Amino acid sequence: MQDRRSQRGTGAVDVVIIGAGHSGLAMSHCLSALSIEHVLLERGAVANSWRRERWDSLRLLTPNWMTRLPGCAYDGDDPDGYMDMTQVIDFVSRYAERIGAPVETGTEVLSVSRQGSGYRVITNRGDWHCRALVLASGAFNEAAIPAVAEDVPAAVKQINAHQYKNPAQIPDGGVLVVGASATGLQIAEEIHASGRPVTLAVGEHVRMPRLYRGRDVQWWMLMSGILDECFEEVDDPARVRRLPSPQLAGTPDHSTLDLNKLIDNGVRTGGRFMGVRDGKVQFSGSLRNVCTLADLKMNRMLNAFDEWATRTGIDTEVDAVERFDATQVDAAEPLRIDLRDGSLRTIVWATGFRPDYSWLDVAVVDRKGQLRHNGGVVDAPGLYVMGLPFLRRRKSSFMHGAEDDARYLSTHLATYLGQAARFAITRIAV
Amino acid sequence: MENNQMNADNGVNVEALLGAREALTQAPEAAQFQWRATSEWVNGTHSRTTIDKFFGLGEEQQHRSAFQFDADHPEVFAAEDNGATPVEFVLVGLASCLTAGIASVAQNRNIQLRSVKATLEAGMDLQGILGIDGDVRNGFDGIRVNFEIDADASDDDIAAIVAQSQKRSAVFDVVTNPTDVAVTVEKS
Numbered sequence: 001m002q003d004r005r006s007q008r009g010t011g012a013v014d015v016v017i018i019g020a021g022h023s024g025l026a027m028s029h030c031l032s033a034l035s036i037e038h039v040l041l042e043r044g045a046v047a048n049s050w051r052r053e054r055w056d057s058l059r060l061l062t063p064n065w066m067t068r069l070p071g072c073a074y075d076g077d078d079p080d081g082y083m084d085m086t087q088v089i090d091f092v093s094r095y096a097e098r099i100g101a102p103v104e105t106g107t108e109v110l111s112v113s114r115q116g117s118g119y120r121v122i123t124n125r126g127d128w129h130c131r132a133l134v135l136a137s138g139a140f141n142e143a144a145i146p147a148v149a150e151d152v153p154a155a156v157k158q159i160n161a162h163q164y165k166n167p168a169q170i171p172d173g174g175v176l177v178v179g180a181s182a183t184g185l186q187i188a189e190e191i192h193a194s195g196r197p198v199t200l201a202v203g204e205h206v207r208m209p210r211l212y213r214g215r216d217v218q219w220w221m222l223m224s225g226i227l228d229e230c231f232e233e234v235d236d237p238a239r240v241r242r243l244p245s246p247q248l249a250g251t252p253d254h255s256t257l258d259l260n261k262l263i264d265n266g267v268r269t270g271g272r273f274m275g276v277r278d279g280k281v282q283f284s285g286s287l288r289n290v291c292t293l294a295d296l297k298m299n300r301m302l303n304a305f306d307e308w309a310t311r312t313g314i315d316t317e318v319d320a321v322e323r324f325d326a327t328q329v330d331a332a333e334p335l336r337i338d339l340r341d342g343s344l345r346t347i348v349w350a351t352g353f354r355p356d357y358s359w360l361d362v363a364v365v366d367r368k369g370q371l372r373h374n375g376g377v378v379d380a381p382g383l384y385v386m387g388l389p390f391l392r393r394r395k396s397s398f399m400h401g402a403e404d405d406a407r408y409l410s411t412h413l414a415t416y417l418g419q420a421a422r423f424a425i426t427r428i429a430v
Numbered sequence: 431m432e433n434n435q436m437n438a439d440n441g442v443n444v445e446a447l448l449g450a451r452e453a454l455t456q457a458p459e460a461a462q463f464q465w466r467a468t469s470e471w472v473n474g475t476h477s478r479t480t481i482d483k484f485f486g487l488g489e490e491q492q493h494r495s496a497f498q499f500d501a502d503h504p505e506v507f508a509a510e511d512n513g514a515t516p517v518e519f520v521l522v523g524l525a526s527c528l529t530a531g532i533a534s535v536a537q538n539r540n541i542q543l544r545s546v547k548a549t550l551e552a553g554m555d556l557q558g559i560l561g562i563d564g565d566v567r568n569g570f571d572g573i574r575v576n577f578e579i580d581a582d583a584s585d586d587d588i589a590a591i592v593a594q595s596q597k598r599s600a601v602f603d604v605v606t607n608p609t610d611v612a613v614t615v616e617k618s
Contacts, residue, residue, distance in 0.1 A: 204597075274607050285606030289596040296590045 010126030023387030024136030026402035030410035043108040047092035059250025082250025132382035140353035151276040167194035179350035181244035203272035214319035227395035291327035442537040531595030
């Protein structure tokens with residue numbers, strides 16, 4: 001990696017990439033291959049979010065053999081394992097060095113606005129002017145907390161999944177974890193294991209086994225083509241992009257982390273967190289249905305895997321067809337928890353994350369705070385985005401998905417720059 | 431679904447519903463509806479509620495005709511039983527909302543329904559409303575809904591229709607989730 005901090009820090013360049021995580025670096029690799037001049041602006045160090053904004057025990061949800069960036073596959077000795085954060089930071093940082101990515105570290109973008117036919121990028125270390133811009137600042141910049149959090153009494157400590165590192169931050173006593181995606185389940189499991197009794201508030205979720213018929217579920221999704229499914233092939237891409245992350249964990253023993261496992265461990269489940277009234281948390285009475293929805297949806301996916309295995313003749317190469325127990329729902333699920341009797345000391349919000357575009361002074365964000373884009377091509381000339389869930393394909397949500405997205409979008413960007421240049425020449429000629 | 435041909439006919443105009451979904455996505459203010467009821471005491475525990483107008487799509491709307499509902503309590507409550515008990519109207523709302531959802535979802539998934547029957551049971555401990563035991567709530571201690579459905583689909587596909595209907599049901603939401611209720615009064 002060239003650290004240009006001393007040499008540049010400001011100037012004119014064809015392309016600015018905001019963010020030097022795996023998405024920005026994948027784009028950098030592809031732009032270099034097209035000989036397009038660019039710079040990556042990174043508020044911290046390479047892989048900053050992985051360094052600072054993840055909890056300690058997190059591991060990637062994809063096995064190592066899948067984990068790759070353009071031109072760089074995993075070459076370690078544990079292909080079926082899942083990288084922990086130290087390994088992810090190392091993998092991404094070594095990639096940045098290997099491709100010689102022109103990263104300006106310690107450079108925080110303060111605003112982006114249109115200027116002429118390009119963009120003006122104001123940073124804490126000077127201004128950049130560019131013809132095209134790639135947003136690769138991540139999809140998980142802020143914890144998305146429901147407004148009802150404001151009604152929680154002050155005596156109950158509140159922490160969100162962005163702030164959460166490990167159970168040592170949590171006071172002794174009962175804990176309510178709100179949210180049943182990958183984040184909520186992983187945090188609920190380790191806090192409960194630390195001796196603090198956990199209740200988990202469960203809304204709509206996506207259930208998935210870690211292994212199916214002896215293979216990683218990600219193997220099935222990749223091989224059967226699900227991960228390659230393009231946003232143009234699904235009925236309602238906006239709905240798919242809003243789906244919570246599947247209940248998966250990078251468990252070293254490849255065990256499945258689902259609601260049944262948590263319940264067997266002693267975690268109580270309740271419905272979706274609806275609000276606080278008269279000092280009591282209120283849960284939705286829809287828990288049975290959200291569990292039924294997730295069980296049915298999982299079984300549809302497993303049916304599709306089985307059909308694919310039969311069709312492609314690999315039935316004998318994998319273990320026998322299996323089905324998993326329906327999610328347990330206790331008849332005595334709590335509909336309320338009294339926050340005044342001291343039994344519940346902490347609420348952990350694992351209710352999702354959202355990107356931060358507060359610095360983006362270009363009218364491309366809709367009323368729900370989402371970027372208007374068509375498969376990564378943002379609704380403004382020469383503006384692109386990388387690294388959002390299902391940006392172009394289902395695998396866009398994962399590190400290995402950045403490669404195809406970067407290849408497509410860098411080609412689109414090159415065409416845009418070429419056309420813009422021709423247009424400028426035409427104007428001069430006239 | 432084995433084929434892409436739309437041949438199921440459950441009497442639901444899915445094209446119109448999908449068209450409305452598209453239109454209201456573009457114009458969210460038109461999606462703001464208000465439902466209304468007016469009610470008058472008759473005698474004893476007997477009252478009569480009228481449903482006539484509502485607001486939606488940016489303007490006043492009216493049912494094809496006004497509907498009236500008599501509500502009362504049964505004779506074991508020492509009442510005259512001139513109509514269904516108010517809590518039973520909650521079951522009417524839930525059953526009809528889920529059933530309408532099932533017909534719509536099945537139509538959208540091109541699944542022909544032949545019969546859809548629902549049986550609803552709601553437990554209630556009268557010690558709540560009679561003020562005998564303060565730990566007992568006034569309302570239901572739970573609602574059980576059982577659907578018997580005859581349709582051209584697998585068990586899992588039928589279960590998925592019923593689950594999706596609950597997911598998109600207004601009355602299911604009203605009974606499973608808290609709603610702020612503001613009651614005001616004026617002397618006439």
